[in-house]
Amino acid sequence: xxxxSNAGISRLNVECEDHRPDYxxxxxxxxxxxxxxxSSADCTSIxxxxxxxxxxxxxxxxxxxxxxxxxVWIGPYVMEKEVIPILNWETETFSKLALAxxxxxxxxxxxTVFIPSTPSMWVAGMSFGYVLGFLLIMCSVTIGAxxxxxxxxxxxxxxxxxxxxxxxxxxxxxxxxxxxxxxQFRAVTLLRISPFPYAVxxxxxxxxxxxxxxxxxxxxxxxVPEVFVAIYTGIMIRTLADASKEQRSxxxxxxVFTVCGFVITIVSTIIVTVxxxxxxxxxxxxxxxxxxxxLQ
Numbered sequence: 001x002x003x004x005s006n007a008g009i010s011r012l013n014v015e016c017e018d019h020r021p022d023y024x025x026x027x028x029x030x031x032x033x034x035x036x037x038x039s040s041a042d043c044t045s046i047x048x049x050x051x052x053x054x055x056x057x058x059x060x061x062x063x064x065x066x067x068x069x070x071x072v073w074i075g076p077y078v079m080e081k082e083v084i085p086i087l088n089w090e091t092e093t094f095s096k097l098a099l100a101x102x103x104x105x106x107x108x109x110x111x112t113v114f115i116p117s118t119p120s121m122w123v124a125g126m127s128f129g130y131v132l133g134f135l136l137i138m139c140s141v142t143i144g145a146x147x148x149x150x151x152x153x154x155x156x157x158x159x160x161x162x163x164x165x166x167x168x169x170x171x172x173x174x175x176x177x178x179x180x181x182x183x184q185f186r187a188v189t190l191l192r193i194s195p196f197p198y199a200v201x202x203x204x205x206x207x208x209x210x211x212x213x214x215x216x217x218x219x220x221x222x223x224v225p226e227v228f229v230a231i232y233t234g235i236m237i238r239t240l241a242d243a244s245k246e247q248r249s250x251x252x253x254x255x256v257f258t259v260c261g262f263v264i265t266i267v268s269t270i271i272v273t274v275x276x277x278x279x280x281x282x283x284x285x286x287x288x289x290x291x292x293x294x295l296q
Contacts, residue, residue: 145215175208
């Protein structure tokens with residue numbers, strides 16, 4: 001401590017020679033609270049894992065019981081009153097070629113005007129099976145995803161304005177327009193698998209500056225789970241309709257295989273959807289972190 005005097009004004013200088021850092025290090029005795037906290041975290045993680053698997057098992061059992069009840073009691077009644085008359089009308093009215101053209105047109109055009117095309121996919125499964133039904137649907141999806149992309153390019157500035165009004169929701173869509181072609185392809189694939197509205201993204205995609213080729217191939221790959229579920233549903237409806245039409249019940253083994261296939265399809269779709277949603281969230285968090293680092 002020193003005292004300086006200048007023109008009758010005294011100034012007191014105080015200096016501190018303690019150069020210790022301005023933070024506190026907290027330590028705990030060996031084997032003390034840290035070990036207890038770690039054990040508590042491990043216990044919580046184990047119980048959370050059991051809880052997650054318990055919910056999954058309960059969901060599978062619930063779907064199995066629901067599917068059994070549908071196939072044994074609800075399905076035959078619905079088939080007799082609704083589905084069989086529609087199938088008979090379809091068979092008597094349209095040829096295979098005409099039916100293929102109707103399915104192709106509906107799957108290609110309906111998303112453009114925000115009409116669900118899933119019933120048309122069911123009809124594709126009922127009428128053409130897995131292979132031909134899959135090829136027919138994927139060809140029409142190519143048109144159905146491309147039309148809104150090019151139509152949206154005509155309203156690029158207007159769509160950009162809509163996205164700017166909802167920056168939080170739009171940040172997920174904008175992921176598809178970042179990075180190279182592979183990054184865009186991966187982001188579009190995950191968006192298609194996730195529950196994000198199909199028709200809405202068709203128009204918004206162009207405003208994120210995603211290139212057409214990654215957008216198209218990402219769409220085709222991301223639509224595969226939904227298409228297979230729709231085709232399987234159509235084949236299952238056809239099987240039940242044929243059994244009801246011939247006044248016979250499904251064999252026990254056939255019921256078991258049908259119910260198991262239905263449950264596996266639904267559970268697989270849920271798992272893939274949850275994974276895609278998680279990966280989108282991770283990509284979004286990573287992108288926000290990178291933007292924050294650039295601002296700093």
